[in-house]
Amino acid sequence: MALLEIRNIDCFYGDVQVIFGVSMHVDEGEVISLIGANGAGKSTLLRTVSGLMKPRSGEILFENEPVHDLRPEQIVERGIIQVPEGRRLFSLMTVRENLEVGAYNSRAYPHLAQTLKEVYKLLPRLEERENQLAITLSGGEQQMVAIGRAMMARPRILMMDEPSLGLAPVLIKEIFTTIRQIADQGTTVLLVEQDVQHSLSLSDRGYVLEHGRIVLEGSGKDLLENPDIKEAYLGI
Amino acid sequence: MDFDIILQAIINGLLTGSYYGLAALGLTLIFGVIKVINFAHGSLLMVGMFTAYWIVKLTGWNPYAALLVVVPLLFLFGYGLQGFLIKPVLIAQRDVREPTEVIIVTTGVWYILDNLALMLFGAEYRVVQTSVSGQIFMLGDYIFPKPQLYGFIITAATSFLLVWFLKYTKMGKAIRAASLDRDAASLMGINQYRVYNIAFGIGAAIAGIVGCVLIPFYYVFPTVGVVFDVKCFIIVVLGGLGSIPGALVGGAIIGLIESIFAQFIASTWTELIVYVVFLAVLFIRPAGLFGEKRDW
Numbered sequence: 001m002a003l004l005e006i007r008n009i010d011c012f013y014g015d016v017q018v019i020f021g022v023s024m025h026v027d028e029g030e031v032i033s034l035i036g037a038n039g040a041g042k043s044t045l046l047r048t049v050s051g052l053m054k055p056r057s058g059e060i061l062f063e064n065e066p067v068h069d070l071r072p073e074q075i076v077e078r079g080i081i082q083v084p085e086g087r088r089l090f091s092l093m094t095v096r097e098n099l100e101v102g103a104y105n106s107r108a109y110p111h112l113a114q115t116l117k118e119v120y121k122l123l124p125r126l127e128e129r130e131n132q133l134a135i136t137l138s139g140g141e142q143q144m145v146a147i148g149r150a151m152m153a154r155p156r157i158l159m160m161d162e163p164s165l166g167l168a169p170v171l172i173k174e175i176f177t178t179i180r181q182i183a184d185q186g187t188t189v190l191l192v193e194q195d196v197q198h199s200l201s202l203s204d205r206g207y208v209l210e211h212g213r214i215v216l217e218g219s220g221k222d223l224l225e226n227p228d229i230k231e232a233y234l235g236i
Numbered sequence: 237m238d239f240d241i242i243l244q245a246i247i248n249g250l251l252t253g254s255y256y257g258l259a260a261l262g263l264t265l266i267f268g269v270i271k272v273i274n275f276a277h278g279s280l281l282m283v284g285m286f287t288a289y290w291i292v293k294l295t296g297w298n299p300y301a302a303l304l305v306v307v308p309l310l311f312l313f314g315y316g317l318q319g320f321l322i323k324p325v326l327i328a329q330r331d332v333r334e335p336t337e338v339i340i341v342t343t344g345v346w347y348i349l350d351n352l353a354l355m356l357f358g359a360e361y362r363v364v365q366t367s368v369s370g371q372i373f374m375l376g377d378y379i380f381p382k383p384q385l386y387g388f389i390i391t392a393a394t395s396f397l398l399v400w401f402l403k404y405t406k407m408g409k410a411i412r413a414a415s416l417d418r419d420a421a422s423l424m425g426i427n428q429y430r431v432y433n434i435a436f437g438i439g440a441a442i443a444g445i446v447g448c449v450l451i452p453f454y455y456v457f458p459t460v461g462v463v464f465d466v467k468c469f470i471i472v473v474l475g476g477l478g479s480i481p482g483a484l485v486g487g488a489i490i491g492l493i494e495s496i497f498a499q500f501i502a503s504t505w506t507e508l509i510v511y512v513v514f515l516a517v518l519f520i521r522p523a524g525l526f527g528e529k530r531d532w
Contacts, residue, residue: 050423075426087419088414092528101413104406105425153424 003028003188004049004080004157009058009211010070011041011048018044020212026157031179031189031198033220035233036119036209042192043085045209046161050082061159076105081157083163085192087146090137090139095126098134098145103150111154113174119148139170143158147178157188164195176202196233200224244378245495248288251384253427253491254391259464260471260483261395262442268478269415269435272322272338272363276345276429277468278461280440284310284447289456292364299366299451300386306444317345320435324517326432346461352457361455369452383452390449394442395484401438402480415478470514485525489513 006214011019018041026032036042047053049060051072060068062078070078090098099119103112120127123144129137133146141162150158156224163179164172176198183189183202200206200220208216208229216223223229274280288302320457322338368518371382377462402408414421414431416490433522446464454460471490476480490510517525 052419052422054350071427073425073427082423084420084423088417088423090416091419092416093409093412097412101409101424101426102419104410109406129429150422203474210248 001028001064002026003030003063004060004122004190005059006045006049006066007059007061009048009055009060011044011053013053018212019048020211022214023058023117024207024214024217026188026190030204031183031191031202031208033203033206033228034190034192035194035196035197035199035206037194037232040209041212042209043161044212046082046084046159046190046192049159050076050102050104073105075139076153077107078181079107079154080159081153081155083146083158083160085161085165088141089134089142089145089149092133093119094131094133095137095145096130098149099126099196102149103154104151108152108154112152115152117150119151119212122151123148124144125177129231138173140167143167143171143175144178147175147182151182151187154201158182159190161192162194163191164193166200172198184194194233195220197224198213198228240377242496245499246273246492247494248384249456249495249531250389250488251491252383252495253382253488254388254484255446255466255487256464256471256490257484257487258387258391258394258442258449259446260468260475260487261398261480262439262486264472264475264478264480264483265398265442266436266439267472269411270318270322270326270432272335272342274436274439275339275465276317277439278347278441278463278465279346280310280314280347280461281447281450281491282353282414282456282461283313283349284444284449285446285454285456286357286458288448288451289362289364292366292451299368299391299448302451303445303448306448307366307441310444310447311437311441313437314443315433315437315494317440318436319429321345322436323429323432324384326429343399349356350458350461355531359458361457362454364451376528381453383449387449391484392447394445397482398438398487407431407434414491451522467474470510474514474517474524477526479526481523482524484527486493491506 004026006024008021008023009019010021034042048055051070055068062080067075067078077197099116103109103115122212125141125144126148161176178204191199200223203220206220206223207214257282263274266274284306288299289308291297291302291305292299321341325333325338325341329337373380373382373385398445402412410426411431414426414428415429419430444528471486493513494506494508497509
């Protein structure tokens with residue numbers, strides 16, 4: 001059964017249409033990659049699922065209930081949590097405070113202490129840095145905080161918008177290892193990435209978005225071997 | 237110049253500066269969180285003052301007992317003002333980071349409140365005799381007027397409570413998060429408009445506290461807010477927009493300039509010094525004394 005189902009949505013910025021009849025689904029426990037070039041509409045799609053934008057037509061269902069009319073905070077209450085592009089930490093708050101704000105929703109708040117322990121276990125570096133202001137961290141550490149903050153919300157589905165953006169290769173590897181761990185612990189993951197190699201190799205399935213349309217869909221392995229993908233995204 | 241006189245001027249300046257700072261605190265909180273310049277801030281202070289005035293006048297209560305009524309009343313007033321008047325404009329201007337149209341709304345509220353007070357209570361300057369009016373406390377040879385001294389204590393207590401609230405409570409952290417990044421706060425499940433309502437309510441409640449503090453030693457009249465509006469804007473910009481220590485230190489600086497320079501020149505000329513210092517600080521530190529170069 002699909003946990004998250006997007007049915008034929010169209011999205012606009014003003015008069016400009018950026019998403020054209022996109023349908024996709026994410027099943028419980030899956031890791032899904034959504035790949036595509038800059039400007040393909042990947043972030044727009046995530047913003048729409050999170051309720052920061054409204055689709056002009058189409059439906060978004062979470063556990064078979066429509067969520068596209070809900071406000072962002074109501075969508076968070078359902079357990080749809082996004083790690084936004086560019087991390088978007090609360091720069092002048094400490095690491096600990098960033099994590100605590102992550103647990104703001106009413107599902108997660110009663111379990112704050114327990115979740116914090118789990119997040120520190122997953123990302124031990126954060127515990128060392130807990131009293132530092134987020135703005136003083138390195139890029140890799142900031143991304144860890146962004147992931148940790150989202151995990152504090154106890155996601156049913158974790159959507160990550162380009163977690164590897166702007167990081168050194170060694171850190172990218174670390175981030176993807178973390179994502180793998182999160183998925184292995186049973187969280188459903190929807191990963192938006194430009195690092196096609198890494199993201200597809202840890203995904204069950206993937207979708208390719210081009211100019212606001214899904215052009216290809218398949219298992220992670222099949223997509224990696226697809227000649228068009230190889231040419232367009234991997235340069236081989 | 238006698239040292240004692242200067243020290244007395246410093247005492248007076250700090251006492252005056254404390255309620256300036258408290259008035260600026262509400263304004264800076266509202267700006268810091270909602271990014272809205274609240275031109276009705278002085279008018280909220282006036283509403284607080286008139287409420288305290290009538291409570292003391294009609295019941296003979298201690299002016300500080302009026303806080304029990306004024307603080308919740310102004311909180312609800314600010315909460316409603318944001319929720320019913322400002323929120324629709326913010327929603328319409330959702331993609332604008334510092335919605336200027338809201339300034340017109342807050343200016344409208346300022347005019348309506350001031351003129352409503354003029355219609356209801358007339359233009360005269362009113363004073364009410366309170367149990368603390370005109371009393372002093374002596375420490376050695378130095379004079380501490382009691383109402384101002386209590387004002388100083390109330391400022392310290394209010395600032396402490398506000399910082400504690402913002403730092404340690406769930407809602408306080410949500411307010412800070414929303415002030416740093418609205419969209420990211422939404423993605424963490426924070427209802428930003430509710431946060432704005434509460435921040436505006438707190439800002440208005442602080443203006444009400446200043447109203448109560450002023451009652452024992454200041455005239456009440458419908459445009460009393462304008463006097464404080466101008467000072468608050470200078471203090472907030474001087475201290476750094478959105479900064480709590482900035483508001484308090486800025487208030488103290490303005491209070492000190494006014495009282496110390498009044499020993500050397502006519503007190504009406506101290507305004508000039510205030511503006512010169514203000515411009516000099518902005519010239520050297522455009523973000524204000526405690527302003528952070530932050531990405532709103």
